[in-house]
Amino acid sequence: MTKHALITGITGQDGSYLAELLLSKGYKVFGLRRRTSVPILENLEHLKNEIEFIDGDLLDMGSLINAVRISNPDEVYNLAAQSFVATSWIQPVSTGLATGIGVTNMLEAVRLTKPDARFYQASSSEMFGKVVETPQKETTPFYPRSPYGVAKVYGHWITVNYRESYNMYACSGILFNHESPRRGIEFVTRKVTDAAVRIKLGLQTELRMGNLDAQRDWGFAGDYVKAMWLMLQQDKPEDFVISTGETHSIEELVEIAFTHVGLNWRDYIVVDQKFVRPAEVDLLLGDCTKAKEKLGWELEVGFEQLVKMMVDSDMKKISNIK
Numbered sequence: 554m555t556k557h558a559l560i561t562g563i564t565g566q567d568g569s570y571l572a573e574l575l576l577s578k579g580y581k582v583f584g585l586r587r588r589t590s591v592p593i594l595e596n597l598e599h600l601k602n603e604i605e606f607i608d609g610d611l612l613d614m615g616s617l618i619n620a621v622r623i624s625n626p627d628e629v630y631n632l633a634a635q636s637f638v639a640t641s642w643i644q645p646v647s648t649g650l651a652t653g654i655g656v657t658n659m660l661e662a663v664r665l666t667k668p669d670a671r672f673y674q675a676s677s678s679e680m681f682g683k684v685v686e687t688p689q690k691e692t693t694p695f696y697p698r699s700p701y702g703v704a705k706v707y708g709h710w711i712t713v714n715y716r717e718s719y720n721m722y723a724c725s726g727i728l729f730n731h732e733s734p735r736r737g738i739e740f741v742t743r744k745v746t747d748a749a750v751r752i753k754l755g756l757q758t759e760l761r762m763g764n765l766d767a768q769r770d771w772g773f774a775g776d777y778v779k780a781m782w783l784m785l786q787q788d789k790p791e792d793f794v795i796s797t798g799e800t801h802s803i804e805e806l807v808e809i810a811f812t813h814v815g816l817n818w819r820d821y822i823v824v825d826q827k828f829v830r831p832a833e834v835d836l837l838l839g840d841c842t843k844a845k846e847k848l849g850w851e852l853e854v855g856f857e858q859l860v861k862m863m864v865d866s867d868m869k870k871i872s873n874i875k
Protein backbone atom coordinates (compact mmCIF):
# COMPACT_ATOMS: atom_id res chain seq x y z
CA MET A 554 0.00 0.00 0.00
CA THR A 555 1.35 3.42 -0.96
CA LYS A 556 1.84 5.60 2.10
CA HIS A 557 0.30 9.07 2.10
CA ALA A 558 2.01 12.10 3.65
CA LEU A 559 0.58 15.57 4.18
CA ILE A 560 3.15 18.37 4.49
CA THR A 561 2.25 21.87 5.66
CA GLY A 562 4.86 24.50 4.75
CA ILE A 563 5.70 22.56 1.59
CA THR A 564 6.77 25.70 -0.28
CA GLY A 565 9.46 26.48 2.33
CA GLN A 566 13.01 25.23 2.64
CA ASP A 567 12.32 22.08 4.68
CA GLY A 568 9.06 21.27 2.90
CA SER A 569 10.84 20.97 -0.43
CA TYR A 570 13.62 18.70 0.91
CA LEU A 571 11.13 16.55 2.80
CA ALA A 572 8.91 16.20 -0.29
CA GLU A 573 11.96 15.03 -2.27
CA LEU A 574 12.83 12.49 0.43
CA LEU A 575 9.29 11.09 0.73
CA LEU A 576 8.81 10.89 -3.04
CA SER A 577 12.09 8.96 -3.28
CA LYS A 578 10.67 6.51 -0.72
CA GLY A 579 7.53 5.97 -2.81
CA TYR A 580 5.10 8.09 -0.78
CA LYS A 581 2.20 9.96 -2.30
CA VAL A 582 2.86 13.52 -1.18
CA PHE A 583 0.16 16.11 -0.52
CA GLY A 584 1.15 19.71 0.23
CA LEU A 585 -0.89 22.41 1.94
CA ARG A 586 -0.45 25.63 0.02
CA ARG A 587 -1.69 29.17 0.62
CA ARG A 588 -3.12 31.20 -2.21
CA THR A 589 -0.68 33.83 -3.48
CA SER A 590 -1.33 36.60 -5.98
CA VAL A 591 1.46 35.31 -8.20
CA PRO A 592 2.67 31.69 -8.20
CA ILE A 593 5.74 31.26 -5.95
CA LEU A 594 7.05 27.73 -6.25
CA GLU A 595 10.77 28.48 -6.43
CA ASN A 596 11.79 25.57 -4.20
CA LEU A 597 9.39 23.11 -5.82
CA GLU A 598 9.64 23.91 -9.52
CA HIS A 599 11.32 20.53 -10.18
CA LEU A 600 8.71 18.58 -8.16
CA LYS A 601 5.49 20.43 -8.78
CA ASN A 602 3.98 17.75 -11.03
CA GLU A 603 4.63 15.01 -8.46
CA ILE A 604 2.89 16.72 -5.54
CA GLU A 605 -0.84 17.07 -5.01
CA PHE A 606 -1.40 20.58 -3.68
CA ILE A 607 -4.35 21.35 -1.42
CA ASP A 608 -5.33 24.95 -0.73
CA GLY A 609 -5.42 25.92 2.93
CA ASP A 610 -4.04 27.98 5.77
CA LEU A 611 -3.00 27.03 9.31
CA LEU A 612 -5.32 29.76 10.60
CA ASP A 613 -8.37 28.24 8.95
CA MET A 614 -9.22 24.95 10.61
CA GLY A 615 -11.91 24.04 8.09
CA SER A 616 -9.27 24.10 5.37
CA LEU A 617 -7.05 21.81 7.46
CA ILE A 618 -9.86 19.32 8.04
CA ASN A 619 -10.47 19.37 4.31
CA ALA A 620 -6.75 18.76 3.66
CA VAL A 621 -6.69 15.77 6.02
CA ARG A 622 -9.86 14.36 4.42
CA ILE A 623 -8.51 14.67 0.89
CA SER A 624 -5.03 13.35 1.66
CA ASN A 625 -6.07 10.59 4.10
CA PRO A 626 -2.51 10.72 5.48
CA ASP A 627 -0.47 8.07 7.27
CA GLU A 628 1.93 10.85 8.28
CA VAL A 629 1.44 14.58 8.79
CA TYR A 630 4.46 16.90 8.89
CA ASN A 631 3.55 20.30 10.33
CA LEU A 632 6.33 22.53 9.00
CA ALA A 633 4.30 25.67 8.31
CA ALA A 634 5.04 28.68 10.50
CA GLN A 635 6.03 32.33 10.45
CA SER A 636 9.62 31.19 10.80
CA PHE A 637 11.78 34.33 10.83
CA VAL A 638 12.72 35.47 14.36
CA ALA A 639 13.25 39.17 13.48
CA THR A 640 9.78 39.44 11.92
CA SER A 641 8.25 38.02 15.09
CA TRP A 642 8.85 41.31 16.94
CA ILE A 643 7.17 43.26 14.13
CA GLN A 644 4.26 40.80 13.88
CA PRO A 645 4.03 39.13 17.30
CA VAL A 646 0.31 38.41 17.05
CA SER A 647 0.29 36.83 13.59
CA THR A 648 3.43 34.89 14.55
CA GLY A 649 1.64 33.64 17.66
CA LEU A 650 -1.35 32.61 15.57
CA ALA A 651 0.52 30.75 12.82
CA THR A 652 3.50 29.39 14.75
CA GLY A 653 1.60 28.66 17.99
CA ILE A 654 -2.18 28.31 17.59
CA GLY A 655 -1.72 26.92 14.07
CA VAL A 656 -0.25 23.78 15.65
CA THR A 657 -3.44 23.24 17.67
CA ASN A 658 -5.53 23.78 14.55
CA MET A 659 -3.54 21.11 12.73
CA LEU A 660 -3.63 18.70 15.67
CA GLU A 661 -7.40 19.18 15.95
CA ALA A 662 -7.86 18.55 12.24
CA VAL A 663 -5.94 15.28 12.60
CA ARG A 664 -7.70 14.27 15.83
CA LEU A 665 -11.15 14.86 14.35
CA THR A 666 -10.50 13.38 10.94
CA LYS A 667 -7.65 10.83 11.00
CA PRO A 668 -6.54 10.32 14.61
CA ASP A 669 -4.27 7.39 13.81
CA ALA A 670 -2.12 9.50 11.46
CA ARG A 671 1.40 10.08 12.81
CA PHE A 672 2.13 13.76 13.49
CA TYR A 673 5.45 15.61 13.35
CA GLN A 674 5.80 19.11 14.81
CA ALA A 675 8.66 21.40 13.75
CA SER A 676 9.96 22.56 17.12
CA SER A 677 13.04 24.76 17.35
CA SER A 678 16.26 25.34 19.27
CA GLU A 679 15.01 28.94 19.61
CA MET A 680 12.93 27.53 22.50
CA PHE A 681 16.19 27.24 24.49
CA GLY A 682 16.85 30.96 23.90
CA LYS A 683 18.82 32.31 26.84
CA VAL A 684 20.22 28.88 27.45
CA VAL A 685 20.22 27.45 30.96
CA GLU A 686 22.69 24.68 30.10
CA THR A 687 25.19 23.88 27.35
CA PRO A 688 24.96 21.77 25.30
CA GLN A 689 21.16 21.77 25.00
CA LYS A 690 19.35 18.44 24.98
CA GLU A 691 15.78 17.11 25.21
CA THR A 692 15.63 17.73 28.98
CA THR A 693 17.03 21.29 28.91
CA PRO A 694 14.41 23.80 30.17
CA PHE A 695 13.12 26.36 27.68
CA TYR A 696 13.76 30.11 27.96
CA PRO A 697 12.56 31.65 24.67
CA ARG A 698 13.85 35.12 23.74
CA SER A 699 11.50 36.22 20.95
CA PRO A 700 7.79 36.09 20.12
CA TYR A 701 8.77 33.32 17.67
CA GLY A 702 10.46 31.30 20.42
CA VAL A 703 7.48 31.78 22.73
CA ALA A 704 5.06 30.59 20.02
CA LYS A 705 7.25 27.53 19.35
CA VAL A 706 7.20 26.62 23.05
CA TYR A 707 3.40 26.66 22.90
CA GLY A 708 3.43 24.51 19.73
CA HIS A 709 5.83 22.10 21.39
CA TRP A 710 3.80 21.63 24.55
CA ILE A 711 0.46 21.35 22.77
CA THR A 712 1.97 18.50 20.74
CA VAL A 713 3.10 16.78 23.96
CA ASN A 714 -0.37 17.41 25.36
CA TYR A 715 -2.18 15.78 22.41
CA ARG A 716 0.11 12.78 22.74
CA GLU A 717 -0.72 12.47 26.43
CA SER A 718 -4.42 13.45 26.23
CA TYR A 719 -5.50 11.44 23.18
CA ASN A 720 -2.77 8.86 22.89
CA MET A 721 -1.94 10.20 19.42
CA TYR A 722 1.37 9.41 17.73
CA ALA A 723 2.52 13.04 17.96
CA CYS A 724 6.11 14.11 18.38
CA SER A 725 8.43 17.09 17.97
CA GLY A 726 11.85 17.44 16.47
CA ILE A 727 13.76 20.16 18.29
CA LEU A 728 15.84 21.16 15.31
CA PHE A 729 18.81 23.48 15.55
CA ASN A 730 19.39 25.95 12.69
CA HIS A 731 19.61 24.24 9.34
CA GLU A 732 20.37 25.88 6.07
CA SER A 733 20.73 25.16 2.34
CA PRO A 734 20.73 26.93 -1.01
CA ARG A 735 16.92 27.09 -0.51
CA ARG A 736 17.11 29.00 2.79
CA GLY A 737 15.08 32.24 2.88
CA ILE A 738 17.23 35.20 1.81
CA GLU A 739 16.68 37.11 5.10
CA PHE A 740 18.32 34.43 7.30
CA VAL A 741 21.92 35.20 8.13
CA THR A 742 23.59 32.34 6.23
CA ARG A 743 21.85 33.03 2.94
CA LYS A 744 22.09 36.79 3.38
CA VAL A 745 25.87 36.39 3.70
CA THR A 746 26.38 33.90 0.85
CA ASP A 747 24.20 35.95 -1.50
CA ALA A 748 26.01 39.20 -0.61
CA ALA A 749 29.50 37.70 -0.90
CA VAL A 750 28.63 36.67 -4.46
CA ARG A 751 27.03 40.01 -5.36
CA ILE A 752 30.03 41.94 -4.04
CA LYS A 753 32.38 39.64 -5.94
CA LEU A 754 30.41 40.24 -9.14
CA GLY A 755 30.35 44.02 -8.61
CA LEU A 756 26.58 44.15 -7.97
CA GLN A 757 26.82 45.33 -4.36
CA THR A 758 29.42 47.31 -2.40
CA GLU A 759 28.82 46.44 1.27
CA LEU A 760 26.84 44.16 3.59
CA ARG A 761 25.00 45.62 6.58
CA MET A 762 24.53 43.19 9.44
CA GLY A 763 23.68 42.93 13.15
CA ASN A 764 25.44 41.04 15.95
CA LEU A 765 28.47 39.17 14.61
CA ASP A 766 29.26 37.50 17.95
CA ALA A 767 26.18 35.25 18.19
CA GLN A 768 26.91 31.54 17.82
CA ARG A 769 24.78 28.92 16.14
CA ASP A 770 24.82 25.15 15.63
CA TRP A 771 24.22 25.07 11.86
CA GLY A 772 23.48 21.92 9.85
CA PHE A 773 22.25 21.06 6.35
CA ALA A 774 18.46 20.93 5.79
CA GLY A 775 18.79 17.85 3.55
CA ASP A 776 20.23 15.90 6.51
CA TYR A 777 17.63 17.22 8.95
CA VAL A 778 14.52 16.16 7.02
CA LYS A 779 15.77 12.56 7.26
CA ALA A 780 15.50 12.86 11.04
CA MET A 781 11.87 14.05 10.73
CA TRP A 782 10.96 10.94 8.77
CA LEU A 783 12.84 8.65 11.17
CA MET A 784 10.93 10.13 14.14
CA LEU A 785 7.66 8.93 12.61
CA GLN A 786 8.95 5.38 12.00
CA GLN A 787 9.53 4.45 15.68
CA ASP A 788 7.45 2.15 17.90
CA LYS A 789 6.40 5.03 20.11
CA PRO A 790 6.39 8.81 19.68
CA GLU A 791 9.22 10.72 21.36
CA ASP A 792 10.84 14.14 20.98
CA PHE A 793 14.40 14.47 19.69
CA VAL A 794 17.07 17.17 19.46
CA ILE A 795 18.66 17.34 16.00
CA SER A 796 21.94 19.25 15.77
CA THR A 797 25.57 18.98 14.66
CA GLY A 798 27.19 19.36 18.08
CA GLU A 799 29.39 22.21 16.78
CA THR A 800 28.90 25.92 17.23
CA HIS A 801 30.25 28.75 15.07
CA SER A 802 30.00 32.53 15.26
CA ILE A 803 28.43 34.77 12.61
CA GLU A 804 31.93 36.16 12.09
CA GLU A 805 33.24 32.68 11.21
CA LEU A 806 30.36 32.23 8.76
CA VAL A 807 31.19 35.56 7.08
CA GLU A 808 34.87 34.71 6.91
CA ILE A 809 34.32 31.33 5.22
CA ALA A 810 31.85 32.76 2.67
CA PHE A 811 33.95 35.79 1.71
CA THR A 812 37.22 33.83 1.59
CA HIS A 813 35.54 31.29 -0.70
CA VAL A 814 35.00 34.04 -3.30
CA GLY A 815 38.48 35.49 -2.69
CA LEU A 816 37.48 38.57 -0.65
CA ASN A 817 38.46 39.91 2.79
CA TRP A 818 35.19 40.29 4.72
CA ARG A 819 36.56 43.15 6.84
CA ASP A 820 36.51 45.39 3.76
CA TYR A 821 32.75 45.01 3.25
CA ILE A 822 30.84 44.32 6.49
CA VAL A 823 29.13 47.27 8.19
CA VAL A 824 27.45 46.72 11.56
CA ASP A 825 24.04 48.39 11.47
CA GLN A 826 21.89 48.71 14.62
CA LYS A 827 18.83 48.07 12.45
CA PHE A 828 19.77 44.39 12.38
CA VAL A 829 20.51 44.07 16.11
CA ARG A 830 17.60 42.33 17.85
CA PRO A 831 15.70 43.54 20.96
CA ALA A 832 16.74 40.33 22.73
CA GLU A 833 19.40 37.95 21.45
CA VAL A 834 20.03 34.23 21.58
CA ASP A 835 23.79 34.34 22.13
CA LEU A 836 24.76 30.70 21.86
CA LEU A 837 23.17 27.50 20.62
CA LEU A 838 24.88 24.13 20.77
CA GLY A 839 22.89 20.92 20.59
CA ASP A 840 23.53 17.44 21.95
CA CYS A 841 21.82 14.95 19.61
CA THR A 842 23.10 11.78 21.28
CA LYS A 843 19.53 10.48 21.70
CA ALA A 844 18.78 10.83 17.96
CA LYS A 845 22.03 9.11 17.02
CA GLU A 846 21.40 6.23 19.38
CA LYS A 847 17.64 5.69 18.97
CA LEU A 848 17.04 6.82 15.39
CA GLY A 849 20.43 5.89 13.96
CA TRP A 850 20.43 9.42 12.46
CA GLU A 851 23.71 10.68 11.04
CA LEU A 852 24.96 13.97 9.74
CA GLU A 853 26.53 14.09 6.30
CA VAL A 854 27.32 17.74 5.56
CA GLY A 855 29.63 19.76 7.86
CA PHE A 856 29.56 23.53 8.45
CA GLU A 857 32.29 24.64 6.07
CA GLN A 858 30.99 22.38 3.31
CA LEU A 859 27.50 23.82 3.86
CA VAL A 860 28.62 27.45 3.56
CA LYS A 861 30.63 26.71 0.41
CA MET A 862 27.69 24.81 -1.10
CA MET A 863 25.47 27.87 -0.53
CA VAL A 864 28.03 30.29 -1.98
CA ASP A 865 28.50 28.09 -5.07
CA SER A 866 24.75 27.84 -5.58
CA ASP A 867 24.30 31.62 -5.26
CA MET A 868 27.19 32.17 -7.68
CA LYS A 869 25.45 29.99 -10.25
CA LYS A 870 22.05 31.65 -9.75
CA ILE A 871 23.30 35.24 -9.76
CA SER A 872 25.79 34.77 -12.62
CA ASN A 873 22.93 33.40 -14.75
CA ILE A 874 20.68 36.43 -14.20
CA LYS A 875 23.45 39.06 -14.30
Ligand code: NDP
Binds near residue numbers: 566633
Ligand atom coordinates in the same frame (compact mmCIF):
# COMPACT_ATOMS: atom_id res chain seq x y z
P1 NDP B 1 10.27 28.50 5.75
O1 NDP B 1 10.07 29.89 6.24
O2 NDP B 1 11.18 28.27 4.59
O3 NDP B 1 8.82 27.90 5.34
C1 NDP B 1 7.69 28.19 6.10
C2 NDP B 1 6.49 27.60 5.39
O4 NDP B 1 5.33 27.86 6.19
C3 NDP B 1 6.21 28.17 4.01
O5 NDP B 1 5.80 27.12 3.16
C4 NDP B 1 5.03 29.10 4.26
O6 NDP B 1 4.19 29.27 3.15
C5 NDP B 1 4.28 28.32 5.33
N1 NDP B 1 3.32 29.11 6.10
C6 NDP B 1 3.57 30.21 6.85
N2 NDP B 1 2.44 30.62 7.43
C7 NDP B 1 1.46 29.77 7.03
C8 NDP B 1 0.07 29.68 7.29
N3 NDP B 1 -0.55 30.56 8.07
N4 NDP B 1 -0.62 28.67 6.72
C9 NDP B 1 -0.02 27.77 5.91
N5 NDP B 1 1.30 27.82 5.61
C10 NDP B 1 2.02 28.80 6.18
O7 NDP B 1 10.71 27.61 6.99
P2 NDP B 1 11.70 26.33 7.05
O8 NDP B 1 11.39 25.42 5.94
O9 NDP B 1 13.09 26.82 7.25
O10 NDP B 1 11.28 25.69 8.44
C11 NDP B 1 10.24 24.71 8.52
C12 NDP B 1 9.71 24.67 9.94
O11 NDP B 1 10.75 24.32 10.84
C13 NDP B 1 9.14 25.99 10.45
O12 NDP B 1 8.08 25.69 11.32
C14 NDP B 1 10.30 26.57 11.24
O13 NDP B 1 9.85 27.49 12.21
C15 NDP B 1 10.88 25.32 11.85
N6 NDP B 1 12.29 25.37 12.19
C16 NDP B 1 13.20 25.75 11.23
C17 NDP B 1 14.53 25.78 11.53
C18 NDP B 1 15.54 26.15 10.50
O14 NDP B 1 16.70 26.38 10.88
N7 NDP B 1 15.20 26.20 9.21
C19 NDP B 1 15.02 25.41 12.88
C20 NDP B 1 13.98 24.92 13.77
C21 NDP B 1 12.67 24.93 13.43
P3 NDP B 1 4.35 30.50 2.09
O15 NDP B 1 5.35 30.01 1.07
O16 NDP B 1 2.98 30.65 1.57
O17 NDP B 1 4.84 31.68 2.87
Ligand code: GDP
Binds near residue numbers: 741
Ligand atom coordinates in the same frame (compact mmCIF):
# COMPACT_ATOMS: atom_id res chain seq x y z
P1 GDP C 1 17.70 32.47 13.98
O1 GDP C 1 18.70 31.76 14.80
O2 GDP C 1 16.49 31.65 13.67
O3 GDP C 1 17.34 33.80 14.49
O4 GDP C 1 18.38 32.62 12.52
P2 GDP C 1 18.99 33.88 11.73
O5 GDP C 1 19.76 33.33 10.60
O6 GDP C 1 17.91 34.88 11.40
O7 GDP C 1 19.96 34.59 12.78
C1 GDP C 1 21.06 33.91 13.36
C2 GDP C 1 21.89 34.87 14.17
O8 GDP C 1 22.53 35.80 13.29
C3 GDP C 1 21.13 35.73 15.19
O9 GDP C 1 21.86 35.73 16.40
C4 GDP C 1 21.14 37.12 14.60
O10 GDP C 1 21.14 38.18 15.57
C5 GDP C 1 22.48 37.09 13.89
N1 GDP C 1 22.61 38.12 12.84
C6 GDP C 1 23.59 39.07 12.78
N2 GDP C 1 23.38 39.87 11.71
C7 GDP C 1 22.25 39.40 11.10
C8 GDP C 1 21.54 39.83 9.94
O11 GDP C 1 21.89 40.79 9.27
N3 GDP C 1 20.42 39.10 9.60
C9 GDP C 1 20.01 38.02 10.33
N4 GDP C 1 18.93 37.33 9.94
N5 GDP C 1 20.66 37.62 11.44
C10 GDP C 1 21.76 38.29 11.82
